[in-house]
Amino acid sequence: MKHLKAYLDAEVEARNHKDELCEERPDPLMIARRCRDEHHALTCALFAYGNAKSIVTFLSSLEPNLMDEEESVLRTRLEGKYYRFQSTEDIVQWFLTLGALKTLGGVQRVFQEGYDADGIVGGVSLVIAKLYDLNPYRSQGYEFLIGKPIVAIAKASAMKRWMMYLRWMVRRSELDMGLWNGVQQSDLIMPLDTHTFSVSRRLGLLKRTQCDMRAAIELTENLKKFDPYDPLKYDFALYRIGQEKLL
Known part of the structure; x- marks a missing residue:
C-alpha cells in the first residue's frame, strides 16, 4: 500500500494545476470554473454524462445566467436545444427550477440543512427533494438529470454527478473551486464512475x-x-488514469 500511495500522490501532484483542464483533455469543471457560481456549476455537474468532449461542447453553448431569466426568454434562447436524454422542454424546465432554488437562497442553503442533520447523503437528498417540490414538471429526461433522493444506502446508485459537484464546491485546490464553507472535505464521498x-x-x-x-x-x-482529511484529492487522478488507459 505504501507504493500505491506514492504512485497516487505523484499522480495528484502532476495533475493539480489549471492546465490539466484544457481542450485536449476536456472536463465539465473547465466550464464551471469560468463563472464560479454554485448554480451554474450544478448545471455543469448534472449534465456531465456521456462523452467528455460532447459534454463540454453542450455546456459551452449555455449562458451562465439562464436561471435568472423568465420563461418566455428561456424558450427563445433554448429553442431547438437538447442534450442526449434531455429535450428542449426538459432543459427549459430545469432552468426554471434552478431559478426558483436560487430565489430561495441557493443550493448550499438547502444542502446545509440536510447535511447538518444527516451528512452528505442527507444534504444531497434534501436538495433533490426540494428541486422536485419547486416544479411539478416530470419527464424521463428531467428526472434522469436530477436523480432521486437516497432512501437507503444499500439501494442507492453512486450518484456520481452529485458527488462530483460537492467536490467542486467544498475542496479548494488548483482544480476544485471551494465556493462553500461549513462542509468538511473529509465527509465527501467519491464520485464513482x-x-x-x-x-x-x-x-x-x-x-x-x-x-x-x-x-x-x-x-x-x-x-x-492515505489522507483522512482529504480523500477526494485522489478522485481526479484516478479518473484520468482510467480515461487515459494508463493501466
Missing part, C-alpha cells in the same frame, strides 16, 4: 463488484487511509 470504478478495483482499492453508493463509500474509506 466506470473509469474510477475499474481503476480502483485493479489497484486493489475496491472489492465491491457493483458500481453503487456502497462501492463509493468503500473506496472513500480506503482512500482515507
Whole structure:
C-alpha cells in the first residue's frame, strides 16, 4: 500500500494545476470554473454524462445566467436545444427550477440543512427533494438529470454527478473551486464512475463488484487511509488514469 500511495500522490501532484483542464483533455469543471457560481456549476455537474468532449461542447453553448431569466426568454434562447436524454422542454424546465432554488437562497442553503442533520447523503437528498417540490414538471429526461433522493444506502446508485459537484464546491485546490464553507472535505464521498470504478478495483482499492453508493463509500474509506482529511484529492487522478488507459 505504501507504493500505491506514492504512485497516487505523484499522480495528484502532476495533475493539480489549471492546465490539466484544457481542450485536449476536456472536463465539465473547465466550464464551471469560468463563472464560479454554485448554480451554474450544478448545471455543469448534472449534465456531465456521456462523452467528455460532447459534454463540454453542450455546456459551452449555455449562458451562465439562464436561471435568472423568465420563461418566455428561456424558450427563445433554448429553442431547438437538447442534450442526449434531455429535450428542449426538459432543459427549459430545469432552468426554471434552478431559478426558483436560487430565489430561495441557493443550493448550499438547502444542502446545509440536510447535511447538518444527516451528512452528505442527507444534504444531497434534501436538495433533490426540494428541486422536485419547486416544479411539478416530470419527464424521463428531467428526472434522469436530477436523480432521486437516497432512501437507503444499500439501494442507492453512486450518484456520481452529485458527488462530483460537492467536490467542486467544498475542496479548494488548483482544480476544485471551494465556493462553500461549513462542509468538511473529509465527509465527501467519491464520485464513482466506470473509469474510477475499474481503476480502483485493479489497484486493489475496491472489492465491491457493483458500481453503487456502497462501492463509493468503500473506496472513500480506503482512500482515507492515505489522507483522512482529504480523500477526494485522489478522485481526479484516478479518473484520468482510467480515461487515459494508463493501466
